[in-house]
Amino acid sequence: MLVHDIMRPSSPTIGLVSLGCPKALVDSERILTRLVAEGYTISPTYQGAHVVIVNTCGFLDSARAESLDAIGEALAENGRVIVTGCLGADPDAIRETHPRVLAITGPQQYEQVVQAVHEAVAPPHDPYTSLVPPQGIHLTPRHTAYLKISEGCDNRCSFCLIPALRGDLVSRPAGEVLAEAERLAQAGVKELVVISQDTSAYGRDIGHGASPWRDALVPARLTDLAAALGSLGVWVRLMYIYPYPAVDDLLPLMAEGKVLPYLDIPFQHASPSVLRAMRRPAAQDKVLDRLASWRAQCPDLTVRSTFIVGFPGETEADFQALLDWLAEARLDRVGCFKFEAVAGVPASTYPDPVPPEVAEERWHRLMAQQQAISHERLAAKVGRVMPVLIDTVDETGAVGRSSADAPEIDGTVILPGVHGYAAGDLIKVRIQKARDYDLIATPITPPARPTARERLQASRAPRRR
Known part of the structure; x- marks a missing residue:
């Protein structure tokens, strides 16, 4: 989907198609911020653009296919296309299908993307056009913004291609993150959605070193960062929390209202044997105890998670263990994926693959069970x-x-x-x-603006002389 227009008369125009996860969307925002600062106009249509950037996803084969289709559509509609993002890490696959693309760059290669745009259509030289809001250009609604705190991931889950695409963990200094968050809050953002590949690991690569913000030094540690973000007077939502024990330290912040009582933890499975094959933490019994402890500390806590069914070697007993665990965990939100054998990840070579029709049937069973649980959890909120x-x-x-x-x-x-x-x-x-x-x-809160009926009644009311 092409982004909305940012119009400037007589400026070179850029189209941008952004695919994939919120982390890729932040990459698109950074690219646009740089280009708009240089005076480019962002076009909402293929036909109105001098060149089109396609920010791709390459995590799963289905995502790769979607990205290749998007590149093909942009070439057909415009003809001048620059490719970036995760699929850009495999340029041969792109060139094989679409040899006419102008340039290919990988994820997070912002300078290379901008350079490719310069080569395709030169930037304007009017200094008066080189102005952007201090919070940058964002593709989300004005009141919500994603706040990326790190790149890459040090985990080596056997089903995941992210480290190969985006590299190892690289954390941003806390002061830099907080300065960006403060600019966003001052610009009217009401909700900051904190994202990364592994939010719990934030700062580990830089020894949790402190950096200045306002009149203090803030360590690059998730709890310290979350507490500081909570002082900005906006909603703070933490996404992609890896199930480390340090998650326990976030619960007091949630109970105090510093951050939203929301945990997004991708547990992935419940069978110990499947979790070991996935290279994930396998002590799910302890997780149930921790869930109970979290809910006792913060009764309003919402827990969201994702799971994979059809992983190589997953037996019916393994899947039943997952269903039993979910029945006891009573998670609020659950997403489920069917395993895809993606080239380049270890699990793609594992023996005993699960037939697609079996994975499909398990997916439907899990989602049907979870739908009933989710409805029950929501029904408990009626009247509140x-x-x-x-x-x-x-x-x-x-x-x-x-x-x-x-x-x-x-x-x-x-x-x-x-x-x-x-x-x-x-x-x-x-x-x-x-x-x-x-x-x-x-x-319950009265509207701050009159309704259409109230405006009509006011217009018909007799005026005092």
């Missing part, structure tokens, strides 16, 4: 009052998210027939009904 961040408003009403809902991943809170609010408003609502993944609510 909670804060909601409004995302969209149209003629049918408003749609927002609670602290339990990450943007574009989890469910929503629907306010039918409600008007007078705007995207970015943080209001209180009372939950009236639960669906399988969404909540229906009515607002």
